[in-house]
Amino acid sequence: xxxxxxxxxxxxxxxxxxxxxxxxxxxxxxxxxxxxxxxxxxxxxxxxxxxxxxxxxxxxxxxxxxxxxxxxxxxxxxxxxxxxxxxxxxxxxxxxxxxxxxxxxxxxxxxxxxxxxxxxxxxxxxxxxxxxxxxxxxxxxxxxxxxxxxxxxxxxxxxxxxxxxxxxxxxxxxxxxxxxxxxxxxxxxxxxxxxxxxxxxxxxxxxxxxxxxxxxxxxxxxxxxxxxxxxxxxxxxxxxxxxxxxxxxxxxxxxxxxxxxxxxxxxxxxxxxxxxxxxxxxxxxxxxxxxxxxxxxxxxxxxxxxxxxxxxxxxxxxxxxxxxxxxxxxxxxxxxxxxxxxxxxxxxxxxxxxxxxxxx
Numbered sequence: 001x002x003x004x005x006x007x008x009x010x011x012x013x014x015x016x017x018x019x020x021x022x023x024x025x026x027x028x029x030x031x032x033x034x035x036x037x038x039x040x041x042x043x044x045x046x047x048x049x050x051x052x053x054x055x056x057x058x059x060x061x062x063x064x065x066x067x068x069x070x071x072x073x074x075x076x077x078x079x080x081x082x083x084x085x086x087x088x089x090x091x092x093x094x095x096x097x098x099x100x101x102x103x104x105x106x107x108x109x110x111x112x113x114x115x116x117x118x119x120x121x122x123x124x125x126x127x128x129x130x131x132x133x134x135x136x137x138x139x140x141x142x143x144x145x146x147x148x149x150x151x152x153x154x155x156x157x158x159x160x161x162x163x164x165x166x167x168x169x170x171x172x173x174x175x176x177x178x179x180x181x182x183x184x185x186x187x188x189x190x191x192x193x194x195x196x197x198x199x200x201x202x203x204x205x206x207x208x209x210x211x212x213x214x215x216x217x218x219x220x221x222x223x224x225x226x227x228x229x230x231x232x233x234x235x236x237x238x239x240x241x242x243x244x245x246x247x248x249x250x251x252x253x254x255x256x257x258x259x260x261x262x263x264x265x266x267x268x269x270x271x272x273x274x275x276x277x278x279x280x281x282x283x284x285x286x287x288x289x290x291x292x293x294x295x296x297x298x299x300x301x302x303x304x305x306x307x308x309x310x311x312x313x314x315x316x317x318x319x320x321x322x323x324x325x326x327x328x329x330x331x332x333x334x335x336x337x338x339x340x341x342x343x344x345x346x347x348x349x350x351x352x353x354x355x356x357x358x359x360x
Contacts, residue, residue, distance in 0.1 A: 003314035004356055005242040011036040014126070016084035018069060018117060019091030020062070021046040023200040024133070026053035028088060028238050029062060030345055040082045042067050042075065043091055052199025055341035069113035076120040083126035086245055089117055090133045092165075097204040099161035100296040110164035111171065118175045118187075129186045129248040131241060132172050136193050136230055136262065137162040141299040145228070148305035151191075151258045159298060169258070176257060186248040186255050192237035193230030193262040193304055196324065198331020198348065199341070200234075206271055210278060211332050213286050220286040223294040225272040230262040230304045233324040235352045236317050237261045243313045256312050262304025267321045274321070281325045282333075318356045327352070 015032055019025040020041025032039050040063040046053050063082070067074050069091050092110050093099060099106035114132065121127050139149040140156025155170065157163030169189055176187040196207045203209075204223075213220035240261035248255055262268075269277075279285040309315045319327070327348060334344050 003243055003316075004353070005031075005035070005239060006246060007035040009246055010242075012038060014038045014040075014083065014085045016040050016042065016079070016082055016087045018042045018087075018089045020064075021051070021053045022090060022094070023052055023197075023202065024195060024234055024238065025090045026051070026056065026199065027197070027234050027345075028090070028241065029060075030056055031238060031242070031349060033061065034346065034349065039063070040084065041065060042069065042078055044068060048201045050199075050201055050335065052341075052345070055199065055335060055338065056345045058340050058342045069116055070108050072116045072119070075116050079120045079124065083124070085126060085128045086249065087117075087121065087127060087130045088133065088241065088245070089114065089130065092133075093161070095202060095204060096137075096159055096161040096298055097296065099159065099164065103160045106160050107164050107167075111167045114168050114171060118171070122175075122179050127185055129245060129252070130180070130188070131245050131248065132168065132187070132189045133241065134165045134168055134189050134191050135162070136191055136260070136302055136304050137299070138166045138169050138191055141302065143299065143301060145301045146303070147301070148303045149260070150305045151260055151308055159296065173257070184252050186252055187257070188244065188248055188255065189258045190237075190241055190244055191258065191260050191304070192240065193232045195232055195234040195237050197234035197328050198335065198345070206274060207278070207328060210275065210286065214282075214284060215336075217287055219288040219290050220275075221290050221292045222271060222275070223292060224298060224300065225270065225275075225291055226300070227271050227298065228268055228301045228303065229271070230268050230302060231274055231321065231324065232261075232263040232267060232317060233319050233327055233352070235349065236263070236319060239356065240309060240313070240315050243315055247313055256308065259309045259312060260304045260306045261309055261315065262306045263317050264320070267317070267324070268303045269321065277321060278325050278329065281322070281329050318352070323355070
């Protein structure tokens with residue numbers, strides 16, 4: 001059986017999620033709500049009416065705070081009022097293309113925003129552990145096709161997004177050694193693969209691009225059809241984050257400070273392979289697919305080694321690519337024209353947990 005999150009552990013726990021209106025953050029908020037946690041969220045508003053956050057708001061019992069994490073004074077005031085026990089930091093500029101278009105926004109959001117959060121938590125007596133979510137792109141990518149990055153590999157970043165996230169990792173490492181170890185507060189980073197699933201409408205991502213093109217009967221444009229990425233369902237990475245947080249709260253003096261959460265080798269596929277598999281699951285290929293010259297460069301090969309997460313947490317991926325795409329397509333099919341997806345989201349979460357319980 002796969003390692004499972006402990007609902008009783010989270011019952012009544014005071015949890016802060018930054019970036020709770022985003023794709024990952026909204027699914028994490030829902031999961032913690034279902035376990036009875038007291039959830040507060042700090043984030044910018046999500047303008048997408050079809051987003052996961054917008055479609056699961058019914059019945060939501062959270063403290064929903066709109067705040068730019070680059071506003072240091074406002075962020076400090078909110079955290080002082082919340083007095084969180086556990087902090088999940090997901091607020092970030094999350095797109096490679098947007099980082100090229102607006103590098104100042106990218107670096108100030110991802111680096112300065114994280115610095116503001118850590119500074120607000122440095123002298124906070126309520127916080128017991130902090131998990132900062134970065135990305136699979138933090139590594140110095142040498143372009144080798146079959147290299148699987150481990151947590152001990154060198155950090156780097158040849159594009160603004162990757163560089164900002166590698167800088168965030170270095171910032172967290174320095175903060176951990178300079179301040180948080182003395183307080184006995186674990187500060188760790190989680191590096192996950194390319195997550196997919198219901199409710200993501202970000203631009204320049206394969207799955208949202210597919211459904212946008214299908215719904216509008218437009219050409220689907222592919223920038224890197226042969227690029228290899230570590231694809232996984234959003235709930236796989238979130239199970240890793242929750243297990244990691246439990247581990248940190250149980251091991252405050254001695255802990256692993258960074259973990260990869262990636263799919264099995266079979267799920268590390270090219271963009272073209274995922275598109276073909278999704279078209280088969282949806283029983284609908286795009287009307288037209290056009291390969292375009294990318295405006296900016298990205299790494300062609302990106303694979304993660306999650307052995308350390310398996311050893312530390314007992315975490316393994318529970319879904320293969322077929323199951324991942326079935327869950328993903330079921331959401332987009334059900335959400336077409338829908339205004340309320342909360343019950344559907346809860347059932348998908350429960351289906352996933354049943355799968356984890358049955359997996360060997």
